[in-house]
Amino acid sequence: HGEAKNIKIEPYKTQSGNEIKIGETVRDLGVIANNNLLFREHIDNIVTSSKIMSGVLLRTFSTRQEEPMMRMFNSYIKSKLEYCSLVWSPWHQNEINKLERIQKNFTSKIYGLDQLDYHQRLKKLNLYSLERRRERYLIINAWQQIEGLTENVLGLKARRLGRSRRIVSAKIPIGINGKRIKERDRTLIHNSTARKSERLFNVLPQSIRNITKTTTETFKRHLDKWLSSIPDTPKIDGYGENVAAETNSIFHQTRYCLIR
Structure with a gap:
């Protein structure tokens, strides 16, 4: 990642001048990165790990009540699915669905919710889909960077266009x-x-x-209030026919709400 003028074709080298060998995959801080930048191996890894953990929890604990089930999910499974998601958040629908099925399947085991479809369960449990949570993180992180609250590692640049502030980048x-x-x-x-x-x-x-010079918690409150008005209906498995927007991304759901 970087501006075009800073991208070099020459091989990367160590401080001592030795050429860094090129590999297909590398693990850094628990994230598996591939040379194709799709992170499919990492996603497959955490999906498998989460499935195993789901099975262990459901076999170990007999309760299917909502509160303990959601505590287990949040503590032992969701943490796996969201670790460093800012780095590897997928854009292929296949990978998005693989991740979403973990929450979809686990919530279907909750007592009294087994007759509800996934979209209904999200509303009943007051949950975001996993895709919505990842995009929410991206928005919050972008706001923090342009506000100077965190290091602007992405090089995001905000400009005022009339009365509106927007993030702009070169074509x-x-x-x-x-x-x-x-x-x-x-x-x-x-x-x-x-x-x-x-x-x-x-x-x-x-x-x-345009929210500026305030705390992250204040920004989150305004963001969550607005997000509550944006449909969160994952196009997963057989649910796609019931979702009018192109995808469940905030980008497409918002644009659909504006034009309908």
Whole structure:
């Protein structure tokens, strides 16, 4: 990630000048990164781990009451599914669905909720979908960076356009250093953390985008109040036909609400 002028074609080197060997995967702080930047191996890993943990919890504890079930899920499963999600949050619907099924299946075991579909269970439990939670994190993190509350590692730049504050970035270049960028790589840039954060932040109402010089908790309250009006209906398994928006992303759900 970085501005086009700072991207170098030459191999990366250590401080001593030795060339860093290129590998297909690397694990850093518990996150498995692939050279294709899709994080599929990491996602498969945490999905498998979460399925195993779900089975262990359901076999160990006989209760299916809502409060203890949600405590178990939040403590032992959701923490796995959300660790460092700002880095690896997927954009392929297949990976989004793999993650979402963990919460979908676990909540179906709660006493009294087994007859409700997943969308109904989310409302009954006052839960966000996992996809909505990841996007919410992206928005909060973007706001913190442009406010200077955290290090602006994504290089986000906010500008006033009239009365509205927006995050702006340069167009994705066609080529760098005389070499044309492949369409696949342009797609990866489009779906990078910085670009996703930009799109999600800019789709917020002007009143929320303009919030400044306050605490993160205050920003969260305004954001959550607005999000309560935006449908959170994951297009997973057989639920897709019942969701009018292109995807369940805040970006598409908000745009659909505006045009219908």
